[in-house]
Amino acid sequence: MEDNAVILNIENLKIAFKMRQGNVTAVNDVSFQLRKGHVLGIVGESGCGKSVTARSLMRIEAPGKLLSGEINFQSKSLGKVGIQRLDPAGELIRELRWKEIAMVFQEPMTSFGPMHTFGNQISEVLTLHNKIGKTEAIEMAVESLRAVGMPRPEKLIKQYPHQISGGMRQRAMIAMALICHPQVLIADEPTTALDVSTESQILDLLAERQKTLGTSILYISHNLGVVANIADEVMVMYLGQIVEHAPVSDLFASPKHPYTVALLNSIPNIDKDYKNQKLEVLQGSIPDPYNHPDGCPFHPRCPKLIHGLCDMVQPRLLDVSLNCRVACHLYNASQKTS
């Protein structure tokens, strides 16, 4: 498959949770593509559905129920696969998991089983997917740990997760994720729980591994600075919908959707001396998931609200320029006229 061919094509994905007080739509009609060798960043505040979207690719979206939409994956071994049709506990999806789509989670503390050594947990993936012997799997595990810059990997193989620091554990997680050379790596806020210095080392490691192995990464985070540094293109999500999707330079240089603009302005800039200037603040808070506002979900907090339009009609995600998409009436109107 030549470079930047589409590996993952998601169309009108809709996921809802059945809760006691009623149904909560976590992901509301999301469509995007992931290209080979690209890093796609998904940014958004808590409850915007970024993590549920990512987990649905491996059908481990927990209590959620996939309502509709397609997840077409170009798998090496199985050809074109519609993941949404696979049974979450079935044979097929287990074929794909970790062999073709792997994942790194946010909490380094609890991502590894407490009762088993690193050697056991990492080599298990190899014996399962690559059908190779235990001893050979352990050797490959040692090599993969060395590749992520682990000091003394032979010693680490016999150690238990509680014996090493959070940063080290996250490195081991990445080693485990990349050991089967998956096509897609989903990173769900891998550095949120880490210190700044450990975070930057993990980001460097991910970037370096991505280049050498050519894996495409789906990077999820609420920290815009981190995404700006690691992603090729960025998607901003709000209340389960994509509001803006653009290459990283365009998005941060000239953000279009009012929410993206407000988000960028509300982060204190480390290189700017504010004297007694104040941060531009986005008023209000994320609406209650049980009663979505009608029309555009952002309209109650949007400074550029057009009465009669924004609070009635839901904007569609339309192309505004070369692979830049925005879901906002401000741009639809201009598109029609220009």
Add this chain to the structure above:
Amino acid sequence: MKLLKYVIKRLSWGALVLLFVSFFSFLIIQLPPGDYLSSYMARLEKSGMSVDNKSMVALRHSYGLDQPFLVQYGKWFYRFIQGDMGVSFIYTEKVETIIKERLPATLMLSFSSLLVIYLIAIPVGVFAARRQYSLWDFLAAILGFIGMAVPGFLLALILMWIAYQVFGVSIGGLQSPQFMDQPMTMGKFIDLIKHLPVPIIVITMSGTAALIRTMRATLLDELGKQYVTTARAKGLAENKLIYKYPVRAAMNPIISSGGWLVPELFSGETIAAIVLGLPTIGPILYRALLGEDMYLAAGCLMILSGLTIIGLLISDIILAISDPRIRLE
């Protein structure tokens, strides 16, 4: 090795507790106003025989009942350490021979009950946790409740009643009469096995019910943790994944629950033995307490507590070995 140091520390602590228990059990038997002789005298008078005062004093002296409490305790404890637990008034035999005679049955019953509890509770607990809120889970919960609600002696009574009504056979004791003091033959062994189910059920009922609930709750807790999602994402099959990670992690609280399970076992065994007439230490303690047979009662209490302490020690050691977080501290 660190584990050895831990074992030695625990053993010394167990010995200290046993010392306290000995003082406590000896104190208990001293408390009631009279002692064995006076209650024995009262029984004799009731049946018309009278014993003159002088021989009473001689008897009291020979049993050392006239010395002050602390001296009696000191002498008793000193001899106890050397294995001489004093003489029982009721059986007029040395206490340690009575106990030695009954110890194997006690150990065999409690050990097999512990095994049965763990063998039943773990799979049922795992089964109930995995099918939460299903019919099976509900049934397990109901069984659990009833298990905890029916007192031991009542269960024994009901089982004996059913056996008596339906099969017309009395299922008390561990041995049918004809094998009573024969050497251990194949026939006797089979007969023993045939007698085992009822006492085991009575002893293990409440322990199993409680352990099922603990297992279910602990496993539900572990199933919610992040590493289960990681394992699922790695493509492991659901069954393999559940038994390898969350169930293994849930085993630690189960092993440490030996802490309240072992005393529960011995106490369940005591009551079952009294009702079913089993040849264990329970009934002797019961008769000793009723008849205020001081040395026998103290001996039984000591042995039962000793066994419990050893049981607790073993469960702690197994826990230390099984949980890497404790072992490698």
Add this chain to the structure above:
Amino acid sequence: MNKAKKELLLEVKDLCMHFPVQGSFFDKVRGVVKAVDGVTFNLFKSSTFGLVGESGCGKTTTGRLIMKVMKPTGGTIIFHDNETGIMEINALSNKKMRPLRRKIQMIFQDPYSSLDPRMTIQQIVGEPLRAAGKEHMNNYKNKIAAILQKSGLSADYMDRYPHAFSGGQRQRIGIARALVTKPQLVVADEPVSALDVSVQAQILNLLKELQETLGLTYLFIAHDLSVIRYMCDTLAVMYVGKIVEMGLSEDIFNNPAHPYTEGLLSIIPRTDSKTKRCKRLTGGVADASNLPSGCYFHPRCQYAKDICKIEQPVLREIKNDHQVACHFSLKLQGI
């Protein structure tokens, strides 16, 4: 925050907090963790002093020591109050400490565990008032309603419980509780790190407005350097229990004098992709139970020389109130 008449409010002199590492039941104390090791700084009225550093550097412990939540193992904390005069906090008995409690208050990090879920908002916000002494009922209610209004919450939330509020609203309740007794000093321990980006900005602006209207002095503790730059006039960077650099925020951010500060500033990811991150800070935070010899930072420092491995640098002034604890800070500054 005019710099002209700098009035001293709080003086902290080489504060130490050493936690014994408890062995098991039998063997005695195994080692000592120096969470806070000789911290000295001054707080001036109606200005914001920042304490920044990675996890385990002792910034939260310092905040808690000042609030007298625990007794330090060394050093003094002197509070300058025009009404009650100059007092050493740790020397005061509980009774003498009571009037001072009203003057120093604290804002906490986790909005979900800093409010008692079983109390109504009125009880929570009113607690410092109740502790300060008897208050007439409606006077007590008016004060609470006023401070809630100031913190951006409507007064009729008073009979609701914390579970009815979002993270941002809960943090506003925490702020209202801290300001209800009109304190002079407020210790804010990571007030925004548990919040979403948009809510974070709202709370930061609220804290700034309240400082201007009520003339508050903040001791602002955080690990996020960009938040520190936005909020603080002066700050101190801490590493494994010690202050490694202290001074005005423009001096420190424009030309950092300590290799650790310089490294931190260089690796922070920025949204404008022009300034690419450069790899200047390797290795992890030193383990507090076995610290490296000499300067704790030398294993990670690219300027490290032999002297750094032997001698521990002392905090000394290199420019007007810009202090550094490093043998080669001058060379760093290009002087």
Add this chain to the structure above:
Amino acid sequence: MKILQKIKSHSKSKKEGNKNYNPLYSASQWTLIWVKFKDHKLALVGLIILALFYIAVLFAPIITPYDPWEDSRYIYCPPTRIHLFHAGKIHRPFVYMENILTDPETFNRTFKTDYSKPYPIRFFVKGFEYHWLGFIKGNRHLFGVVDEVGIHLMGTDVLGRDCFSRNIRGLQISLTVGLIGVIITFILGCIIGGIAGYYGGIADNIVQRLMEFISSIPTIPMWMALGAIIPSDWGNLKVYFAITVILALRSWTGLSRQVRSKLLQLREEEFVVAAKVAGTSDWKIITTHLLPGFMSYLIVSLTLEIPKMILGETTLSFLGLGLRAPTVSLGVLLQDAQNLAAISAYPWLMISAIMVILSVLAFNFVGDGIRDAADPYKN
């Protein structure tokens, strides 16, 4: 649901009903617990059973038709059946006369029902004298039969005493033993657990060692030993309190372990530090923050401790080491059911056993229901 209505109406009047005002916003911890408790069907069933039992306990002398200790000629008489049809016609509920026939040779006694004359059951009938709650004298009974015919809903025992009255009186003793025992456990558990949890350090160590010591003696042997100490010449009341103390001596360890772990957990919460910083005194912190914090957990472990005590008392009395003959407790009643022959011939003697099981089950259901609802703020 009436709790919710009450809140809604109360808050509606105070404030304009804005759209998303959820009445649970200003619902206190206990309302939330009640709302969650109601979802637990079994727990509600348990609550109803317990309510019935405790009403029976309160009005025991009035409900029981016969004096529990009054002998009668009807020895081992099976439970009297209540009929509605006499000679084909509907009739108000009535009973028939039971005649006692003694076989001349074997002297065993059988009962022959005389179907000729219906004896209607009357309500608030005169019966044996009683002092209700110790001071109100009265002789009215809820139901009974006037003429010398007998109405023994649960049959009679070896001395012809009415089992129904004895079971109700037994319930009175057993259920109150549980309550008083739990009060002692509560006091001991809270104080010792509280000290260990709040102050920690050496106090915590000593309490831990003490609990290890107590739990190393198996429960029933310990109770039996303590039971044996009670001198035989003590009055019923003294023995009764001695038993509750003995039962409590063992069960406070479970409670104090709960209290200690909950306190250690709550102490770390930031709102406790916030209270300390606000200047609230130690004592006030304990009463206003910590106590409500683990009160619901306390109720759970107390509710689960009562059945253990009821079982304890029943077992001890059954063995003859607990309450003794003149007092009537479920355990004492079960002593008659000790020998197999008695149970198989007169199965109604086992009804006391069902009473024990029912009360213990009810307590467990309620305890389980509260446990699920104990921390409404968890999710």
